[in-house]
Structure formats: C-alpha cells, structure tokens
Amino acid sequence: MGKNFDVVIIGGGILGTSISYFLSSLNKSKKVAVIEQAKNVAFHTSGRNTGKVHAPYLYNPEKKKLFANAAFHGFEMWEEYSKLHDLPFKKDGVIEVALDKKGIKVLEKYLKWGKQNGLEENDIELLDKAEMKKIEPEIKCEAALYVHRDGSADYSTYTKSLMQDSKENGTSFLLDSKVSEIKKENGKWKITLNKEDEIFASLVINAAGGEAVDIAHELGVGTKLTDVHFRGEYWRAPKQYNNLTKTSIYSVPEFPDYPFLDPHWIIRVDGSCEIGPNAVPVFSPYGYDKTENFKTFLPKMLEMIGSGARKAIFDKQFQELAMSEIQSSMSKSAMVDRVRRFLPKIDADKITEKGTAGIRSSVINDKGKFEPDVILLDEESSFHILNYNSPGATGALPFAAHIVNHLHNSGLFASETMDAHCGPWKFSEIVEKLENK
Numbered sequence: 411m412g413k414n415f416d417v418v419i420i421g422g423g424i425l426g427t428s429i430s431y432f433l434s435s436l437n438k439s440k441k442v443a444v445i446e447q448a449k450n451v452a453f454h455t456s457g458r459n460t461g462k463v464h465a466p467y468l469y470n471p472e473k474k475k476l477f478a479n480a481a482f483h484g485f486e487m488w489e490e491y492s493k494l495h496d497l498p499f500k501k502d503g504v505i506e507v508a509l510d511k512k513g514i515k516v517l518e519k520y521l522k523w524g525k526q527n528g529l530e531e532n533d534i535e536l537l538d539k540a541e542m543k544k545i546e547p548e549i550k551c552e553a554a555l556y557v558h559r560d561g562s563a564d565y566s567t568y569t570k571s572l573m574q575d576s577k578e579n580g581t582s583f584l585l586d587s588k589v590s591e592i593k594k595e596n597g598k599w600k601i602t603l604n605k606e607d608e609i610f611a612s613l614v615i616n617a618a619g620g621e622a623v624d625i626a627h628e629l630g631v632g633t634k635l636t637d638v639h640f641r642g643e644y645w646r647a648p649k650q651y652n653n654l655t656k657t658s659i660y661s662v663p664e665f666p667d668y669p670f671l672d673p674h675w676i677i678r679v680d681g682s683c684e685i686g687p688n689a690v691p692v693f694s695p696y697g698y699d700k701t702e703n704f705k706t707f708l709p710k711m712l713e714m715i716g717s718g719a720r721k722a723i724f725d726k727q728f729q730e731l732a733m734s735e736i737q738s739s740m741s742k743s744a745m746v747d748r749v750r751r752f753l754p755k756i757d758a759d760k761i762t763e764k765g766t767a768g769i770r771s772s773v774i775n776d777k778g779k780f781e782p783d784v785i786l787l788d789e790e791s792s793f794h795i796l797n798y799n800s801p802g803a804t805g806a807l808p809f810a811a812h813i814v815n816h817l818h819n820s821g822l823f824a825s826e827t828m829d830a831h832c833g834p835w836k837f838s839e840i841v842e843k844l845e846n847k
C-alpha cells in the first residue's frame with residue numbers, strides 16, 4: 411500500500427472520529443487517516459452504550475474536571491450537530507433516585523457537583539418522596555434528583571455522520587485494518603496493518619479505546635498503567651413497559667469508588683426501554699463471548715498479576731462486587747431485581763430479549779487504584795488518550811476540540827488555522843468556551 415500521512419489516528423470510535431473531524435476542518439492540505447480494525451466506525455463501545463447525553467452531576471469537579479467540562483459542553487454541541495444533520499436527539503432528562511437516607515446525602519452532593527460543573531437552577535432539582543410520586547408514580551424511592559438538561563442520542567449514527575464530514579474534508583478511513591505493529595523508521599512511524607500493509611505517519615494519535623493501553627505500552631508510554639475490562643450487558647423490555655415511566659431512572663450507586671454504576675431503567679432515543687448495564691469482569695476489550703474470553707484469559711491474568719491491577723483484583727470489596735456482577739450476568743432475575751428495587755412493577759419473566767453489550771476498559775495505576783479521569787500522554791511524536799470512559803460519548807466533540815487545541819499549543823501538531831468553521835461552530839469559539847469553564 412505504502413502511504414504517507416501527516417497524522418494517523420488509531421481508533422474509529424466516537425473519539426478518534428471526532429478528532430479527525432476537527433483536524434481535517436483546520437488542515438485542508440494535511441493528510442489525515444483514521445485506522446479502524448472493524449468493518450465500520452463505532453463498532454465497539456461507541457456503538458454499544460446507554461446512549462445518554464449525560465449532564466455532569468455525577469462527576470466530582472476536583473477529580474473528574476476534564477470529563478465534567480466536556481460533558482457540560484457536549485450536550486449543546488450534540489444538540490446543534492444533530493439538528494444540522496437531522497439526527498435523533500431528545501432532551502428527555504434523567505432522574506437519579508435515592509433508595510435510603512444515605513442516598514439522599516449523595517443526591518445533595520450530586521446537586522452541588524452539578525452546579526459546580528455548570529448546571530443552572532432550572533437544569534437540576536432535588537425532589538422529595540411526595541413530589542417524585544406525582545411525577546413518576548411507579549417509582550419507589552426516598553428522594554430524587556431530576557436533571558432536566560440530559561438527553562438521549564444515537565452515538566453510532568453520530569459517529570458515522572462525523573466520518574462522512576471528515577471524508578469530505580479529505581480524511582482517509584482505513585476500515586477492516588488492524589494496527590499489528592508500530593515502529594520508528596527514519597524518523598517516521600511505520601505502521602503495519604493486518605500484518606502486511608504498511609503506512610507511514612509523522613504523528614500517531616492513539617484513540618484505540620480498549621486497546622489504548624496496549625498501544626501506549628508498545629510505544630514505551632504509560633508503562634506503569636494497566637487496564638481491566640468490564641462487559642456491560644442489557645436486557646430489552648417488552649413494548650408493554652414503554653410507558654411505565656416518563657424518564658430514564660438511575661439509582662445512587664452502591665459502590666461509587668468503582669468506575670461503573672448500578673443497572674438503570676433506560677428509555678432510548680427511539681422510545682424503547684432497556685435494563686442495564688451491569689459490569690462483568692472480562693479478559694479482553696472484545697470479550698463479548700466465551701470464545702474470546704477463553705482465548706485471552708491466561709495472558710490477561712498474567713499481565714494483571716504482574717501489575718498494579720494485582721492489588722485491585724485481590725481487594726475483598728472488589729471481589730465481592732465482581733461476584734455480584736457475575737451473578738447478574740448468569741441470572742436474568744438477579745439483574746432485573748437490581749432495577750425492581752426502584753421499579754417494582756417489572757417482571758423478569760416478561761423480559762426475554764438480550765440487548766447489545768458494550769465493554770469499558772478502566773485504567774488502574776501502579777498503586778492498584780482505578781484512575782478517575784481521562785489520561786493524556788504526550789510523547790515526542792505520539793499522543794495517547796487512555797481511560798476515556800463514561801461519559802465519553804457525551805463529551806467526545808468538546809474533548810476532541812480540546813485535544814486538537816492541545817496538539818497545536820504543545821507543538822506536537824501545529825494546525826494551519828484555528829479559525830475554520832467546523833459544522834455549526836467556529837473552532838476558536840469552541841476552544842474559548844472550553845477554556846473559560
């Protein structure tokens with residue numbers, strides 16, 4: 411093949427595609443490529459999530475500043491982008507419920523965090539039990555946080571649309587192409603695809619989702635970090651349940667220090683309802699089935715035992731949590747019971763169809779702790795985005811703009827202009843908004 415590119419982005423998820431969208435809008439004479447091993451973009455996590463455009467109330471502004479800021483701006487950006495391209499977007503809100511007195515304190519904290527992260531008085535309100543009963547009579551809870559500035563989307567469709575825009579700006583999308591090796595050769599990156607084709611790049615951007623840590627390690631970056639993969643499974647609810655609630659319902663997580671929540675009652679953008687996701691430990695970012703997990707079990711266990719993940723996986727609380735997640739994978743009623751705590755009307759026997767599972771890859775540091783925020787690592791001619799988890803889809807557009815701006819300011823990749831129009835926005839104005847908050 412033998413092709414030369416200025417920038418190669420590894421990963422055609424929502425993040426890699428959003429980065430290509432901005433880079434190609436600002437750099438009309440530069441050659442940008444996105445490499446994706448699957449047959450289409452958003453084939454993995456970006457197309458297998460809950461589809462919520464999350465308001466930033468769950469994120470501690472001190473520990474998850476970047477995620478919170480990106481989620482705040484992501485809401486209006488997706489609203490504008492979907493309007494421009496006539497894509498599905500609904501401002502349908504979300505309700506977070508407290509099931510006991512302890513949970514009410516957590517809701518009060520979320521209300522404070524939400525406002526610190528930019529939400530206004532009419533975006534978020536705390537409801538007592540009686541107020542909540544009037545709004546959602548089927549929901550059993552002690553109190554609730556009604557977040558009005560929250561929405562539902564279809565991130566797979568958004569990513570495909572961004573790919574189309576990027577292609578029109580000249581970006582090459584090399585699909586069905588797995589990066590099998592990366593090496594420096596004569597001052598450039600030689601990237602081998604599917605173990606045979608070769609392309610060359612001056613800068614590599616690693617936006618490889620569940621493989622981002624492995625690719626960073628291959629380039630000698632972030633070697634003290636490792637990752638653990640969790641499969642989030644869903645069950646589809648029958649049509650008769652479509653009007654049980656007006657809004658999606660989340661519950662205060664039992665273990666807030668772990669990087670996932672308890673299963674929710676979800677109303678998707680098309681109006682269908684689902685239960686999920688749980689978070690079952692698996693051994694690969696593609697561990698959707700037994701065959702893949704069996705194949706990857708031994709190497710992943712050895713990797714984890716030889717790294718900081720050892721402390722996490724031998725932690726008693728983590729083991730208990732993992733066991734309960736595994737149980738909710740093996741037994742449908744165990745999963746449904748977690749949602750019945752606040753929506754008692756649902757009956758596991760009526761729920762028969764599985765939804766599409768997605769996998770999150772959480773980064774663990776050498777002290778055995780889960781990293782709370784996204785990790786950005788600069789190297790001489792490569793840039794790595796690790797731990798890009800929820801609400802990563804919500805924040806993908808502003809976060810990608812932040813990265814492109816960072817590459818420009820750090821000298822890793824100086825864009826030709828910072829003033830170009832990208833869809834409904836002027837790039838410099840997006841950056842100004844991000845920097846001011």
Ligand SMILES: Cc1cc2nc3c(=O)[nH]c(=O)nc-3n(C[C@H](O)[C@H](O)[C@H](O)COP(=O)(O)OP(=O)(O)OC[C@H]3O[C@@H](n4cnc5c(N)ncnc54)[C@H](O)[C@@H]3O)c2cc1C
Binds near residue numbers: 447
């Ligand atoms: C169960 C679940 C529910 C979620 N719900 C929400 C939600 O409601 N709202 C929200 O905002 N966020 C949600 N998220 C988080 C969100 O989906 C992710 O943060 C986001 O999709 C990550 O995007 P990405 O582009 O970084 O990764 P990915 O979508 O994983 O993309 C990375 C891509 O890189 C490719 N790749 C990797 N290695 C190679 C290689 N060697 N060669 C070629 N290609 C490679 C992969 O094939 C993949 O397509 C959820 C996540 C999960 C798991």
